[in-house]
Amino acid sequence: xxxxxxxxxxxxxxxxxxxxxxxxxxxxxxxxxxxxxxxxxxxxxxxxxxxxxxxxxxxxxxxxxxxxxxxxxxxxxxxxxxxxxxxxxxxxxxxxxxxxxxxxxxxxxxxxxxxxxxxxxxxxxxxxxxxxxxxxxxxxxxxxxxxxxxxxxxxxxxxxxxxxxxxxxxxxxxxxxxxxxxxxxxxxxxxxxxxxxxxxxxxxxxxxxxxxxxxxxxxxxxxxxxxxxxxxxxxxxxxxxxxxxxxxxxxxxxxxxxxxxxxxxxxxxxxxxxxxxxxxxxxxxxxxxxxxxxxxxxxxxxx
Amino acid sequence: xxxxxxxxxxxxxxxxxxxxxxxxxxxxxxxxxxxxxxxxxxxxxxxxxxxxxxxxxxxxxxxxxxxxxxxxxxxxxxxxxxxxxxxxxxxxxxxxxxxxxxxxxxxxxxxxxxxxxxxxxxxxxxxxxxxxxxxxxxxxxxxxxxxxxxxxxxxxxxxxxxxxxxxxxxxxxxxxxxxxxxxxxxxxxxxxxxxxxxxxxxxxxxxxxxxxxxxxxxxxxxxxxxxxxxxxxxxxxxxxxxxxxxxxxxxxxxxxxxxxxxxxxxxxxxxxxxxxxxxxxxxxxxxxxxxxxxxxxxxxxxxxxxxxxxxxxxxxxxxxxxxxxxxxxxxxxxxxxxxxxxxxxxxxxxxxxxxxxxxxxxxxxxxxxxxxxxxxxxxxxxxxxxxxxxxxxxxxxxxxxxxxxxxxxxxxxxxxxxxxxxxxxxxxxxxxxxxxxxxxxxxxxxxxxxxxx
Numbered sequence: 001x002x003x004x005x006x007x008x009x010x011x012x013x014x015x016x017x018x019x020x021x022x023x024x025x026x027x028x029x030x031x032x033x034x035x036x037x038x039x040x041x042x043x044x045x046x047x048x049x050x051x052x053x054x055x056x057x058x059x060x061x062x063x064x065x066x067x068x069x070x071x072x073x074x075x076x077x078x079x080x081x082x083x084x085x086x087x088x089x090x091x092x093x094x095x096x097x098x099x100x101x102x103x104x105x106x107x108x109x110x111x112x113x114x115x116x117x118x119x120x121x122x123x124x125x126x127x128x129x130x131x132x133x134x135x136x137x138x139x140x141x142x143x144x145x146x147x148x149x150x151x152x153x154x155x156x157x158x159x160x161x162x163x164x165x166x167x168x169x170x171x172x173x174x175x176x177x178x179x180x181x182x183x184x185x186x187x188x189x190x191x192x193x194x195x196x197x198x199x200x201x202x203x204x205x206x207x208x209x210x211x212x213x214x215x216x217x218x219x220x221x222x223x224x225x226x227x228x229x230x231x232x233x234x235x236x237x238x239x240x241x242x243x244x245x246x247x248x249x250x251x252x253x254x255x256x257x258x259x260x261x262x263x264x265x266x267x268x269x270x271x272x273x274x275x276x277x278x279x280x281x282x283x284x285x286x287x288x289x290x291x292x293x294x295x296x297x298x299x300x301x302x303x
Numbered sequence: 304x305x306x307x308x309x310x311x312x313x314x315x316x317x318x319x320x321x322x323x324x325x326x327x328x329x330x331x332x333x334x335x336x337x338x339x340x341x342x343x344x345x346x347x348x349x350x351x352x353x354x355x356x357x358x359x360x361x362x363x364x365x366x367x368x369x370x371x372x373x374x375x376x377x378x379x380x381x382x383x384x385x386x387x388x389x390x391x392x393x394x395x396x397x398x399x400x401x402x403x404x405x406x407x408x409x410x411x412x413x414x415x416x417x418x419x420x421x422x423x424x425x426x427x428x429x430x431x432x433x434x435x436x437x438x439x440x441x442x443x444x445x446x447x448x449x450x451x452x453x454x455x456x457x458x459x460x461x462x463x464x465x466x467x468x469x470x471x472x473x474x475x476x477x478x479x480x481x482x483x484x485x486x487x488x489x490x491x492x493x494x495x496x497x498x499x500x501x502x503x504x505x506x507x508x509x510x511x512x513x514x515x516x517x518x519x520x521x522x523x524x525x526x527x528x529x530x531x532x533x534x535x536x537x538x539x540x541x542x543x544x545x546x547x548x549x550x551x552x553x554x555x556x557x558x559x560x561x562x563x564x565x566x567x568x569x570x571x572x573x574x575x576x577x578x579x580x581x582x583x584x585x586x587x588x589x590x591x592x593x594x595x596x597x598x599x600x601x602x603x604x605x606x607x608x609x610x611x612x613x614x615x616x617x618x619x620x621x622x623x624x625x626x627x628x629x630x631x632x633x634x635x636x637x638x639x640x641x642x643x644x645x646x647x648x649x650x651x652x653x654x655x656x657x658x659x660x661x662x663x664x665x666x667x668x669x670x671x672x673x674x675x676x677x678x679x680x681x682x683x684x685x686x687x688x689x690x691x692x693x694x695x696x697x698x699x700x701x702x703x704x705x706x707x708x709x710x711x712x713x714x715x716x717x718x719x720x721x722x723x724x725x726x727x728x729x730x731x732x733x734x735x736x737x738x739x740x741x742x743x744x745x746x747x748x749x750x751x752x753x754x755x756x
Binding site: 070 | 572
């Protein structure tokens with residue numbers, strides 16, 4: 001069964017169409033990533049799956065059931081904006097959130113998660129005394145207690161230091177291994193590439209990409225060269241059949257024109273400088289994102 | 304919508320406990336009655352601290368005979384009212400008089416006396432004109448305000464004191480009494496006999512006589528307690544308004560703050576907007592019921608302790624609580640909707656006045672309603688749902704108020720229906736507005752959301 005089915009959903013706010021005739025399916029047990037620029041409709045879509053917003057048109061089913069505004073203990077939703085009762089102690093607040101979701105006492109689950117995320121000694125402290133990273137871990141626990149089957153995480157790694165991000169990432173993947181379906185949004189393309197089984201890009205309210213990373217990359221073919229050369233990017237200007245050069249510092253990514261011969265690019269490059277690394281590859285998710293949503297976007301938008 | 308009572312109750316419990324555990328709530332329990340009742344207490348204290356500085360008054364008597372009589376009448380009145388009969392404390396200023404003959408230049412004389420008043424060597428001066436002793440001819444007794452203003456009065460009092468200064472009334476009584484005595488003397492009437500004939504007859508007020516339904520015995524009516532007749536309805540209405548305001552006014556800022564702190568979206572992932580709003584409303588209701596229990600129990604025990612158990616209005620307590628619940632639910636829902644629509648706590652402060660209206664307007668009508676509890680306007684206002692809790696309760700709490708039995712029930716039904724409509728409209732506004740950021744909706748938006756959701 002699909003965890004989520006969205007069929008022709010549209011949501012408008014006044015004259016702005018936030019989500020426009022969106023359809024997608026999230027397979028059960030997968031990690032499904034939403035990418036897209038700010039204001040593209042990711043958060044609105046996740047809020048509609050969580051029943052916080054109702055679609056103007058279309059149908060949303062979670063585990064086969066229409067939600068129609070209901071809250072389900074099967075869904076754990078972590079909003080992008082962090083909202084915790086600052087004057088409450090950590091554990092009572094988590095128990096309140098857990099009980100609100102499940103309708104039962106969740107003390108044991110809360111204690112287990114506090115231990116797992118190394119927050120036990122903060123259990124009786126007020127939320128306002130926690131650091132930002134700890135607050136985000138607490139909010140994550142509030143989302144996963146007691147045991148939702150579908151996790152919806154809006155920018156779960158935003159503002160986290162690498163250690164905290166790793167901790168949360170590891171917890172998410174553990175939950176996925178336990179059968180939990182995860183929908184997350186991220187601006188970090190590396191996270192999307194590494195964590196997500198499926199990636200959906202929403203741009204201006206419309207779905208422009210949907211599938212596995214490999215299937216998305218296959219659409220573009222091996223049109224990217226990653227090169228490392230002495231002198232860096234300054235030797236790459238004016239290479240034949242190269243449409244765009246992306247300077248990453250130590251390496252550069254070249255986007256080749258359709259029908260371009262990479263060997264010709266290599267020969268020209270060797271004539272200019274000493275090449276230490278040269279590989280032909282599919283475009284990165286970052287590059288695909290920029291092709292669709294960057295300033296020079298236009299021709300790349302595919303449904 | 305799939306609303307679950309346990310979520311409403313959980314949110315209510317959290318909000319309730321979060322409120323009553325704060326020092327602000329505990330302090331507020333004590334401070335609120337002082338703030339609300341402080342004005343009345345202040346007046347009571349001020350009454351016991353009157354201005355008793357000696358006041359000198361000059362009398363220019365053009366009749367040649369009125370001044371001594373006026374001074375004598377004034378001194379008798381002063382002697383009678385100077386001290387409180389129970390405490391023997393001086394409660395009025397002592398008045399000292401000086402009689403002056405009219406000067407050749409009346410304008411200059413008035414100016415000199417005015418200067419003395421300005422320099423506080425004199426409190427006031429009275430000019431008794433030459434015609435003051437003449438009784439007005441019956442044909443000329445035109446008491447219309449225009450006719451009175453057109454003709455100069457035979458007596459003029461000059462003072463620098465404010466318009467509501469008690470001395471003016473006091474002096475007017477003394478002057479009238481003095482002149483009346485001179486007139487009666489001139490008519491040859493024996494004043495000692497006349498004052499006895501004109502002495503005031505005291506009228507005691509009683510309730511109604513009743514019959515014991517079991518024994519058939521007729522019970523005499525009990526004497527009316529004028530303090531209880533005023534204090535009980537006034538006090539219980541004041542208490543209702545105070546608890547409603549204290550319970551509902553924080554809702555506006557609380558919702559706005561939750562919204563500003565982005566707390567709401569997390570909660571909306573766990574509870575529907577209606578559950579969230581009603582949880583908050585019930586939490587506030589719990590707080591109000593706790594406050595009311597504190598005051599009702601405390602007040603009842605205090606009255607018992609003072610031997611005034613008869614003043615406890617047990618019969619209106621059920622109505623008090625019915626109105627309290629309806630009023631708090633309606634006002635808190637309204638506040639939650641307004642709070643959801645506010646972009647910032649500053650916006651919320653500007654709207655707070657809307658929440659005070661259902662309590663403050665009835666406060667302004669207290670005297671009117673108490674004078675005419677069953678008049679058409681009192682009845683209509685008490686059946687107007689936003690004002691029903693306050694005004695109907697006031698009417699019901701008045702001993703022998705005679706409110707027809709159907710009116711409280713109709714009023715309560717109206718309040719409940721109104722509350723239901725308000726909660727429904729508020730929930731619609733709350734649902735739409737609570738996640739709006741960076742934009743303050745216009746009144747037209749709020750109305751549209753309330754109607755259409």
